[in-house]
Amino acid sequence: MRLDIEAVSVTLGGRGVLDEVSLSVPSGGFTALVGPNGSGKSTLLRAVYRARRPDAGVVRIDGRDLWAMPAARAARDVGVLMQEQHTGFEFTVAESVALGRTAHLGMFDRFTRADQDAVAEALDRTGLSAFAGRRVGELSGGERQRVLLARALAGRPRLLVLDEPTNHLDIRHQLDILELVRDLGVTVLAALHGLDLAAAYADAVAVLRAGRLVAHGPPARVLTPAVIGEVYGVDASVHDDAGRIRFGLRPRCVCPDRRCHWSCRQRRDRSVADAR
Amino acid sequence: MTATVPKPLALRAAAAPYPALLAALAGVLTVSAVVATGIGPVGVPAGEVAGILAHHLTGGGDTAATADLIVWRIRFPRVLLGVVAGAGLALAGAVVQGVVRNPVADPYLLGLSHGASVGAVLVLTTGVAVLGALTLPAAAFCGAATAMALVLAMARQGGRLLPVRLILVGVAFGHLFAGITSFVLARTDSSAAQQQIIFWLLGGLSGTNWATLPVPAAVVAGATVLLLARARRLNALVLGEEAGAALGLNASRLRWQLLVLTTLLTGTVVAVSGGIGFVGLIVPHLARMLVGADHRRMLPVAVLLGGVFLLWADVAARMLISPAELPIGVLTAFLGVPFFLLVMRARGLAGQESA
Numbered sequence: 001m002r003l004d005i006e007a008v009s010v011t012l013g014g015r016g017v018l019d020e021v022s023l024s025v026p027s028g029g030f031t032a033l034v035g036p037n038g039s040g041k042s043t044l045l046r047a048v049y050r051a052r053r054p055d056a057g058v059v060r061i062d063g064r065d066l067w068a069m070p071a072a073r074a075a076r077d078v079g080v081l082m083q084e085q086h087t088g089f090e091f092t093v094a095e096s097v098a099l100g101r102t103a104h105l106g107m108f109d110r111f112t113r114a115d116q117d118a119v120a121e122a123l124d125r126t127g128l129s130a131f132a133g134r135r136v137g138e139l140s141g142g143e144r145q146r147v148l149l150a151r152a153l154a155g156r157p158r159l160l161v162l163d164e165p166t167n168h169l170d171i172r173h174q175l176d177i178l179e180l181v182r183d184l185g186v187t188v189l190a191a192l193h194g195l196d197l198a199a200a201y202a203d204a205v206a207v208l209r210a211g212r213l214v215a216h217g218p219p220a221r222v223l224t225p226a227v228i229g230e231v232y233g234v235d236a237s238v239h240d241d242a243g244r245i246r247f248g249l250r251p252r253c254v255c256p257d258r259r260c261h262w263s264c265r266q267r268r269d270r271s272v273a274d275a276r
Numbered sequence: 277m278t279a280t281v282p283k284p285l286a287l288r289a290a291a292a293p294y295p296a297l298l299a300a301l302a303g304v305l306t307v308s309a310v311v312a313t314g315i316g317p318v319g320v321p322a323g324e325v326a327g328i329l330a331h332h333l334t335g336g337g338d339t340a341a342t343a344d345l346i347v348w349r350i351r352f353p354r355v356l357l358g359v360v361a362g363a364g365l366a367l368a369g370a371v372v373q374g375v376v377r378n379p380v381a382d383p384y385l386l387g388l389s390h391g392a393s394v395g396a397v398l399v400l401t402t403g404v405a406v407l408g409a410l411t412l413p414a415a416a417f418c419g420a421a422t423a424m425a426l427v428l429a430m431a432r433q434g435g436r437l438l439p440v441r442l443i444l445v446g447v448a449f450g451h452l453f454a455g456i457t458s459f460v461l462a463r464t465d466s467s468a469a470q471q472q473i474i475f476w477l478l479g480g481l482s483g484t485n486w487a488t489l490p491v492p493a494a495v496v497a498g499a500t501v502l503l504l505a506r507a508r509r510l511n512a513l514v515l516g517e518e519a520g521a522a523l524g525l526n527a528s529r530l531r532w533q534l535l536v537l538t539t540l541l542t543g544t545v546v547a548v549s550g551g552i553g554f555v556g557l558i559v560p561h562l563a564r565m566l567v568g569a570d571h572r573r574m575l576p577v578a579v580l581l582g583g584v585f586l587l588w589a590d591v592a593a594r595m596l597i598s599p600a601e602l603p604i605g606v607l608t609a610f611l612g613v614p615f616f617l618l619v620m621r622a623r624g625l626a627g628q629e630s631a
Contacts, residue, residue, distance in 0.1 A: 095570050
């Protein structure tokens with residue numbers, strides 16, 4: 001499923017969060033969305049999974065306007081893994097994953113064999129079959145993240161939207177989740193914090209900064225010292241380690257400067273104090 | 277791929293087969309209704325009660341026997357109303373908890389029960405009776421609806437309904453409405469005012485007759501069907517606004533529908549039984565402990581449990597200091613709190629806290 005984001009703008013509380021962002025993910029492509037905190041990554045994803053209607057611009061899946069179709073119709077094609085939300089009630093793993101079928105079922109539809117199969121397959125793919133009857137609250141952070149992924153997969157989506165899917169996970173689980181997602185073969189748009197992960201798993205990287213798309217293309221072309229340095233305010237070096245891209249990153253301080261980073265200001269003040 | 281997964285898929289944690297549990301609860305409810313009808317200042321053996329009920333339910337007319345009068349005219353309607361009210365309050369509580377995503381919620385928390393009391397009390401003190409026997413239920417419903425409208429209007433922000441604001445605004449209005457109820461009643465010089473205050477704040481089922489029953493019974497039955505039809509989407513709503521949207525849910529519209537149904541339930545029940553607390557808070561949790569959090573399984577269990585619970589609370593209310601009666605709200609607290617705490621310690625709500 002092809003995703004086209006066309007000149008999408010979002011304003012929150014009078015402040016522009018996204019400014020005419022245009023971005024396409026070809027069918028089966030894996031695009032990583034990177035950028036500093038507050039650059040608009042989550043807001044862009046929310047416009048794709050219909051949690052926030054863009055104030056301007058269009059989101060299309062396979063050419064059709066996503067926001068013009070019924071919510072359930074859109075949700076049947078778009079699977080979402082977002083950061084975990086707290087609830088006071090305890091669903092079991094299977095119940096929680098079965099909620100991924102919600103958009104496929106009408107008000108009086110029974111949970112059919114096909115629905116059961118989709119849930120079982122999602123549990124199997126995420127290695128959770130043995131956990132089906134456990135309560136989600138009893139699981140570890142990594143297992144819970146797999147439950148959320150399984151819920152997204154249970155809907156058999158053709159486009160997968162992931163918001164920091166590797167948050168709170170140890171290194172092994174980060175790799176496992178991204179391997180799994182890549183091997184599904186569906187179209188993926190994922191906000192990622194780790195540049196290493198973006199370079200290793202995505203076939204395209206889109207860089208957001210202050211609500212604007214500043215670079216977009218294959219990882220090796222986009223994730224250059226110049227782009228990373230400019231966007232994140234760091235001194236970056238990029239190494240080719242037998243085909244894998246590695247990054248060396250250090251905070252960049254060019255104080256005194258109007259845009260001197262708070263950590264640099266602190267460091268400068270400390271060194272001044274030490275000198276006394 | 278699916279071949280590796282054992283079937284049928286375990287969709288819940290509890291071990292008891294669900295249909296058997298429902299049947300057992302329905303059985304307990306039926307037996308309870310018969311036994312409870314026999315209990316009172318004049319005892320009637322359960323066998324005789326069953327005979328009298330069977331006689332009437334198969335179309336038999338009234339007989340001159342005292343037992344017949346007591347069972348059919350006085351006690352049975354009251355027992356049935358207890359079941360209906362308990363079921364309605366438990367259902368309303370379960371849905372409100374889901375809608376605001378908060379396990380301590382109940383109809384009181386949103387100011388609904390106290391709003392209904394205000395409506396009823398205003399009718400009682402002004403003596404208006406434009407709709408005849410329906411005046412009081414209608415006024416209580418209008419009170420609940422007004423409360424809901426006020427709470428929704430205040431809690432809305434940019435067209436969205438935020439659970440935390442809903443709770444805060446509901447609690448604030450609830451106190452205001454309780455204050456209005458007490459104020460209006462305390463001001464009236466009627467000797468019955470004290471009694472009325474107790475009824476509208478603590479509830480009671482005395483004075484129930486057959487005419488009281490049809491409206492609440494129909495509303496509770498209808499609301500049960502409509503809410504069960506939305507149980508699956510209520511599950512998704514519990515996950516939160518964002519997750520709901522991602523699953524194709526129109527969260528705001530669903531919340532509106534559920535709250536209107538809850539208002540209808542609460543208003544109708546409070547109109548005939550006064551402000552009975554605690555059922556709406558506790559019974560949903562008992563139901564969750566039995567069958568888990570899935571509303572499709574939990575709501576029917578809550579309905580049956582609520583009926584059984586309030587039925588026995590009413591028996592205790594009319595027996596403990598017989599021939600006088602205790603307000604039923606006192607009993608729901610006395611019976612409900614220790615029972616709930618015991619069950620909670622035994623089963624452990626720890627999972628709910630760590631979620």
